[in-house]
Amino acid sequence: FVFSNSEVIICSANMVLSEMDVTQSNPERRPFSIKLWPPSQNTRIMLVERMTNNLSTPTLFTQKYGSLSKEEAEENAKQIEERAFAAANQHYEKEPDGDGSSAVQLYAKECSKLILEALKRGSTRKVDKEVPISEEVCETSFDISKGPRAFIEAEEAEKLLRPLKEAGNSYTKICFSNRSFGLGAAGVAKPILESIKDQLKIVDLSDFIAGRPEAEALEVMNIFSAALEGSVLKSLDLSNNALGEKGVRAFGALLKSQKSLEELYLMNDGISEEAARAVCELVPSTEKLRILHFHNNMTGDDGAIAISEVIKRSPLLEDFRCSSTRVGSEGGVALSEALKGCVHLKKLDLRDNMFGIEAGVALADALSKHANLKEAYLSYLNLEDKGTVAIANALKDSAPLLEVLELAGNDITPAAAPALAACLSAKQHLLKLNLSENELKDEGTIQISKSLEGLAKLMELDMSTNAIRRAGARVLAQLVVKKPDFQLLNINGNFISDDGIDDVKEIFKNSPEKVGPLDENDPEGGDEDEKESEEEDNGDETELESKLKNLDVDED
Numbered sequence: 001f002v003f004s005n006s007e008v009i010i011c012s013a014n015m016v017l018s019e020m021d022v023t024q025s026n027p028e029r030r031p032f033s034i035k036l037w038p039p040s041q042n043t044r045i046m047l048v049e050r051m052t053n054n055l056s057t058p059t060l061f062t063q064k065y066g067s068l069s070k071e072e073a074e075e076n077a078k079q080i081e082e083r084a085f086a087a088a089n090q091h092y093e094k095e096p097d098g099d100g101s102s103a104v105q106l107y108a109k110e111c112s113k114l115i116l117e118a119l120k121r122g123s124t125r126k127v128d129k130e131v132p133i134s135e136e137v138c139e140t141s142f143d144i145s146k147g148p149r150a151f152i153e154a155e156e157a158e159k160l161l162r163p164l165k166e167a168g169n170s171y172t173k174i175c176f177s178n179r180s181f182g183l184g185a186a187g188v189a190k191p192i193l194e195s196i197k198d199q200l201k202i203v204d205l206s207d208f209i210a211g212r213p214e215a216e217a218l219e220v221m222n223i224f225s226a227a228l229e230g231s232v233l234k235s236l237d238l239s240n241n242a243l244g245e246k247g248v249r250a251f252g253a254l255l256k257s258q259k260s261l262e263e264l265y266l267m268n269d270g271i272s273e274e275a276a277r278a279v280c281e282l283v284p285s286t287e288k289l290r291i292l293h294f295h296n297n298m299t300g301d302d303g304a305i306a307i308s309e310v311i312k313r314s315p316l317l318e319d320f321r322c323s324s325t326r327v328g329s330e331g332g333v334a335l336s337e338a339l340k341g342c343v344h345l346k347k348l349d350l351r352d353n354m355f356g357i358e359a360g361v362a363l364a365d366a367l368s369k370h371a372n373l374k375e376a377y378l379s380y381l382n383l384e385d386k387g388t389v390a391i392a393n394a395l396k397d398s399a400p401l402l403e404v405l406e407l408a409g410n411d412i413t414p415a416a417a418p419a420l421a422a423c424l425s426a427k428q429h430l431l432k433l434n435l436s437e438n439e440l441k442d443e444g445t446i447q448i449s450k451s452l453e454g455l456a457k458l459m460e461l462d463m464s465t466n467a468i469r470r471a472g473a474r475v476l477a478q479l480v481v482k483k484p485d486f487q488l489l490n491i492n493g494n495f496i497s498d499d500g501i502d503d504v505k506e507i508f509k510n511s512p513e514k515v516g517p518l519d520e521n522d523p524e525g526g527d528e529d530e531k532e533s534e535e536e537d538n539g540d541e542t543e544l545e546s547k548l549k550n551l552d553v554d555e556d
Contacts, residue, residue, distance in 0.1 A: 037092045037100025039107075044081060051077035051115055066122055076118045084110035140170050145177040149210065154184030164192045173202035177237075180210045186223040193227035200231050206265070207240035214246075221250035229253040235263035239293075245274040248282065255282040263291040267321075276303030280310050289314040293321040295349070304331025308338035317342040323351040323377065332359025332381075339366040349377040351406070360387020364394040373399040379408035379434065385416040392416070392423040402427045406434040408462070414444035421451035430455050434462040436490065445472035449479045459485055464516075465493035467526055470500030477507040481514065490516040495525040 039047075055062070055073035068076065087110050092103035144160050152160065160179075164171060181189065205224060209217040221241075236258070241247060247269070248255075264286075266279065276299050286292075292314065294307060304327040311317065320342070322335065332355035339345065348370075355363065360383040367373070376399070378391065388410055395402065396419075405427070412420075417440060424430065433452070440448065445468050452458060461480055468476075473496045480486045491504070501518050508515045 037103040038085075038089060039104075044085065047111070048074070048077045048081050051080060051111065054115060055118060061116070061119055066119070068118070068122075076115075080111055080114040080118065083114060141173040141175070142171045143173075143175040144179055145175050145204075147178075149178050149180070149207075151180045151182065151211065152185040153182050154188050157181070157185035157188040161189060161192050164196055169196070170199070171196060172199055173204075174200060175204040176208045177204050177206045177240075179208060180212060181208055181220050181224075182212065183216055183219060183223075186220040190223050190227045193224070197228050197231040200228070201233060202235040203228060203231070203233055204235075204237040205241070206237045206267075209241055217241075218246055218250050221247060222253075225251045225254040229257045231257070232260050233258055234260065235265075235291075236261060237263075237265040239265045239267040239269060241269055243269040243275060244272060245278050248275050248278040252278075252282050255279075256284070258283070259285045260288055261286065262288050264289060265291075265293045266297070267293050267295040269297060271297035271299050271303065271325075273300050273303040273306070276306040280306040283310060284313075286310055286314040288316060290316055290344075291319040292317060293319075294325055295321050296324045297326075299325040299327060299331070301328050301331035301334075303327075305334045308334040311335065311338035312341060315341060316344055318344050318372075319347040320345065321347075321349040323349045323353070325353060327353040327355070329354070329356045329359045332356070333362045335359075336362035336366045339363075340369050343369055344372055345370045346372050347375040348373065349375075350381060351377045352380045355381040355383065355387070357382075357384055357387045360384075361390045363387075364390035367391060368394040368398050371398055372401070374401055374429075375404040376402065377404070377406045379406045379410065381410060383407070383410040383412070385411075385413055388412050388416045389419040392419040396423040396426055400426075401429050403429050403431045405430065405432070407438075408434050409437040412438040412440060412444070414439075414441055414447070417444035417447040420444075421447050423451075424448065425451040425454065428455060429457060431457055432460040433458070434460075436462045436464040436466065436493075438466050440466045440468070442469050442472035446475050449475045452479055456483065457485060458483055459487045460490075461486075461488075462490040463494075464490045468494040468496065469526070470497050470503065473500050474503050474507070477504045477515070481507050481511065486514055488514060488516055492517050492520045494521050495523065496521040497523045 052070070052074045055068045055076055056070050057067065067073075084107050088103040088107035091106050092100055142164060163169065164174070176189075208224075209220055212220065221243075231254075236254075238251060243251075243266070248271070261283075264283065269275070271279065271294060275297075292310070297303075299307065299322070304322070304325070307322065308331075311320065320339070327335065327350075332350075332353065335350070336359060339348070350363070360381060363378075364387070367376070376395070381387070383391065388407060391407075395405075405424075407420075412435065420435075424433070435448070440463070445463060445466060449472075452461070458480065461476070463472075463476060466472075468491060473491050473494065476489060476491060480489050496504070496518070500523075501521060504515060504518065505512070
């Protein structure tokens with residue numbers, strides 16, 4: 001994922017051109033001898049720099065496994081390059097008469113393998129148990145969240161928070177998550193926070209009152225709110241605190257005083273209808289808000305209507321998450337109407353709500369305004385074909401940079417496939433598509449497959465649990481196996497026959513890691529007529545494949 005072998009060969013060859021071994025050992029037989037190995041020292045240094053960047057900056061793999069600090073990434077990159085160079089050099093010494101191309105290929109392969117191992121292994125920095133602050137990573141960040149969840153009382157708070165009392169400290173971010181503060185600990189924290197609040201930009205108080213009685217928890221929240229009131233924060237995280245309306249109001253002083261907030265997280269907070277209204281009331285200044293997350297609350301329709309008012313006051317919103325919040329049709333329509341004004345939106349996550357067709361159509365109208373959208377998570381919204389077609393038609397002419405589209409669990413049938421196909425064929429930047437848990441069957445699957453042929457960047461495709469049989473599975477496999485950067489096809493949970501599974505395995509015989517498990521397929525599933533039709537197929541293509549292989553995707 002860092003580079004392909006060919007990229008490294010080209011890079012190494014180009015950079016060594018000025019110092020390659022060009023000799024005239026025999027003018028008649030071999031006028032020039034071009035050596036690709038060993039690489040120059042400059043080439044090796046540049047490779048270390050590139051690997052450092054891949055280990056420490058946002059990529060698909062660091063998003064999955066986590067990134068390393070710049071210092072740790074550089075340390076790992078140097079070790080990786082040295083090990084890869086040693087292995088490749090040993091290989092080259094066994095074939096000294098070669099041009100070195102095979103050694104370069106091994107060099108690249110070893111680097112890629114070792115980088116993935118480093119990311120999976122994660123950070124190995126040791127954190128001081130008494131003062132768990134990752135000063136090596138960033139001296140402006142104070143974090144006591146590492147280790148097991150624990151109750152904090154006054155004595156331990158004195159010890160843990162001591163670095164914040166040091167004169168001249170430059171902490172701009174504090175994270176108190178995963179530690180449950182009692183009244184005594186809150187009393188210790190209060191004057192400390194008051195003394196540094198003017199320098200704070202990021203405050204993470206997620207999961208910091210777990211297991212406390214309600215009365216104590218509310219008092220602790222009041223103390224922290226008063227201590228931080230008047231700070232000029234860019235990011236505030238109050239997630240995982242079972243706030244409810246009382247908790248939201250306990251943080252009223254802090255919330256009301258924020259005029260420059262860019263990120264607000266209220267996930268898994270028991271945000272009910274009343275609590276949502278309190279949020280709308282207590283967070284009046286959202287002109288600079290870019291990220292707003294409400295995942296896993298019990299907001300409901302009336303709560304969504306309140307949150308929609310916050311959205312209307314947030315013209316710069318780029319990332320909105322309101323997944324698993326029990327929002328139905330009325331609330332979905334309200335949110336969709338509010339989102340029309342968020343023309344800067346890049347990421348939208350509304351998964352696991354009860355929008356239905358009417359809200360789906362309203363959402364489609366909003367999506368037509370979002371030219372900057374890159375990620376759309378719209379699974380489990382009860383959209384059905386009508387809502388799905390409306391959204392597909394809207395996205396076809398908007399969101400040209402879309403990278404992720406999820407529409408799983410929406411009761412989508414082959415009737416919606418033409419609209420989906422037309423939409424997808426226009427998404428040249430698409431990296432991930434999830435249409436699992438629908439009813440697309442072979443007919444819809446093959447139509448959609450054709451639309452994906454020109455998407456060179458596609459990396460993940462999930463078509464699991466779609467009543468797909470042998471024909472659809474084979475077409476999907478043949479489609480994605482040719483894509484150079486493709487990583488994973490999921491077609492489990494379908495009705496693929498044993499012969500169909502054998503077909504898929506044969507197609508992926510040179511890259512078995514690119515196809516997911518196939519053990520949950522049910523060859524006996526589906527209608528009897530469909531099974532009989534499949535059994536009658538004796539050719540290389542099923543009748544359905546033959547009918548649809550020349551299908552044109554309508555892009556009008």
